[in-house]
Amino acid sequence: MSRGMQCDFVRRFAEGPSIRAAFSLPTEAASVTVLFGPSGSGKTTVLRCLAGLDRPDQGFLRMEGEVWCDAASELHLPPQKRSLGFVFQDGALFPHLSAAGNLAYPLTGLPQAERHRLVQAMVELLGLGGLERRRPGELSGGQQQRVALGRALIRRPRLVLMDEPLTALDRPAREALRNDLSRVFRELAIPVLLVTHDRDEALQLGDRMLMMQDGEIQQDGPPAEVFTRPRTPALAEALGIGTVVKARVLGSEGGLVRLLAGTAELLAPHEGPLGEWVHACIRGEGVAVERELDAHADASPRNRLRATITGLEPKGPLVRLHLDCGFPLEALVTTWACEDLALKAGDTVLAMIKATAIHLIPVM
Amino acid sequence: MDWTALALSLKLAFCTTLVLVLVGMPLAAWLAFSRRRWKPLVEALVALPIVLPPTVLGFYVLMALGPASPLGALCERFFGHRLPFTFLGLLIASVLYSLPFAVQPFSAAFASVDPRLLEASACSGAGPLKAFFRLILPLSWAGVLTGLVLSFAHTLGEFGVVLMVGGNVPGATRTASIAIYDQVQSLDYAAAGRTSALLVGVSFAALVLTYSLRKVRLFP
Missing domain, CATH: 2.40.50.100 (RNA polymerase II/Efflux pump adaptor protein, barrel-sandwich hybrid domain)
Structure with missing residues (x-):
């Protein structure tokens, strides 16, 4: 019962809807869960609550038996105490560090040689060879997102959260990275929760899809099934697809x-x-x-x-x-x-x- | 030329700046990132030396460090001598007097770091200390440098507080600004002119150095 991640929490806003998320994720195997929904449906809020960047007003969050958040007892682990990686929409790379420096940032207490080995492995996995010493300002958008992804994966966290990581990219870069993502996700056995409002992304990358609308998860299933058989007309409307x-x-x-x-x-x-x-x-x-x-x-x-x-x-x-x-x-x-x-x-x-x-x- | 006084001024300014790095940085970081409701109180307290006449500040420091106050008595037992009219007493007063000139630029620089970078740091497993030394400090070095030079230059030029707390002990509390006052009192305008010119030169050089360093970009 302690396997996987379970959560059921509510985040209220003074002006606007409450956001409720209740679901569980298996964490033992690589799987990509897509949190899909129109903008304003509360996807990012859910992701931020999971990361500890935002506090739910009610409810709990458990990861493999470890309590990450429990509003009733005012327990709230800060993000750095949660074993996770987070990829922001625009990367949020540290501008004063090189690509390699950004990748190595999450690593602590390792000998120099081991750090170097891990960074090099990530550079190869993500096709960043030759760019190690460049600063974020000298990288293209797609390259920056690759570094951001590597930074989130390098310490092998229990969960990787991605907030529309491809949205800010132009079309060719987006498609190239999307193809690479599906390869990388399969290669590393780390569960991923991916927020997106892009249908192609959800279909190509997702093993499972949580459809979010009006601050609640409305449907849960394989992406193709959710797209083809929306549970309600409102969902079909939001999914906007035949x-x-x-x-x-x-x-x-x-x-x-x-x-x-x-x-x-x-x-x-x-x-x-x-x-x-x-x-x-x-x-x-x-x-x-x-x-x-x-x-x-x-x-x-x-x-x-x-x-x-x-x-x-x-x-x-x-x-x-x-x-x-x-x-x-x-x-x-x-x-x-x-x-x-x-x-x-x-x-x-x-x-x-x-x-x-x-x-x-x-x-x- | 009163070289002893100038050397003392530089030593005081250096020591004050050093203490302000150690005391001012944590305080500035707290001011930049805390969301406590009583933060404005602390902010006002830190800024107070800007608006107070130096004599007022000097007066309270003198009273607080004097043997009549519990704090002064404690210091006397600890250091083995009274603090007023010593270099250490002068240093304490200078730190208080220059506090806003260090803390305000530090704090403004820390606060201008993109909050999403701080979130990214936390999500990378980095605690507040690592975030401060690996992220915040390198990204706000220009503001930190400004704070350092401002407090250095400000301490170099202080007069009222030194007079109140330090008096005029050659080699211990007789700084360049006090020396100038002395020289004018004894109608030695030539000496006063030389010391003044030197103080102007040193202060100007420090400011020029800061402003040219700020133009240097450490990263693209």
Whole structure:
């Protein structure tokens, strides 16, 4: 029972909502838990309470049987007494120390040679070779975040907390670091709690996702599942996405990737390397529906799929159609198109997915 | 030229600055980071020597260190002699008198360190002492240097407090500023002029040194 981290606490603000977090994290194996939610949902507050940078007004926090925080008995370990690493949004590197100096900062009571060895290992793991003696001001944003990550990992803490570590980076740097992160997380067996509002980040890096909204954790599950099956309409709104389906890469040619999602084959554009498995994200606006006229629709190679309507959900001028086409698919059509075609649950239709509406995210 | 007086002034200024480093830094760090409700009281107390006439401060120090006060009696037993009209007594008075000139720049410099760096330090497992020596001090060295030079120069030029607490004992409490006063009293304007010019030169040099050092960037 003392394994892992358990917490259940409330942080109140004089003006604004209360933030409540109640969850547990396994800490024995490497796993990445994503704390996902729109801005203002309280993600950062939860992270700061876990780190000890902020004090909950009520509740407790335990790490492997050790009490880190217990509001009832006014016990509150300061951050330096908690075995953790924290990566800030913009790195928060120490400007007067070199990259190597920043990496070595958390190390204490080690012989010089051992310090050097650990720093060198981190430099190699994070691809920072040749930059050891540079100050943060002489590093690019991506390089700075790598140093910040190394500083958080170097003393092998029990938990690493990351507050939107990729948000401040430009797109290429963000994607490069995202790929490296998934590699680094697997290599070091340290549990990670990652705060983000970026869907790609959550899908690629997360083993588990806590969906936060209005100051509370609303849903807990594998990221693809939370994205595809939000528990409430409000969550679906916040997640702002149609379909997420795990698919196998069958092959690629000329920038087009052939996928097997459920029992259906899809074509999607993608540049850059992919593993064997991907998450295919399909925007509902990119799916059109028509009455099935031709019997040979299934044979069409261009994302034309025979589908059964499993549900209709009016959304203002639009209707959200839930389809089954070998995998669960969501389409967003106008109300008049829906009436025109006289769509109802149980009907068989032809779903056409625009290739450009499919977005692929590698699965780690 | 009264070289003994000048040497004494420099020695007093040096010792005062040294004591202010040891006493002023922790006090400044507390002022910069504490969130106690009664902090303004301490801040006002530290700043008091700026507005008080030196004679008032000197008077209270004289009373406090004199044999009639419990503190003075205790000091007398401890040091084996009375403190007023000795170098040690003068040093205590100088430290009090120059306290704000050290503590205020120190404190302002410490407070200007980005709080997120302090959070990053704590999350790296560093306690307050490590954060102070490895992070806060290196990042606020310009303010610390200003405080050091200001208290040095300020002690070099003090007059009222020295007169009240130290008197005019050659070699022990007769500083350059007292010597100038003496020389004028005895109508030796030439000597007073030389000592004054020297004091101006030393003070100016100290300030020039500070302001040029502040331009040096230790890190990009």
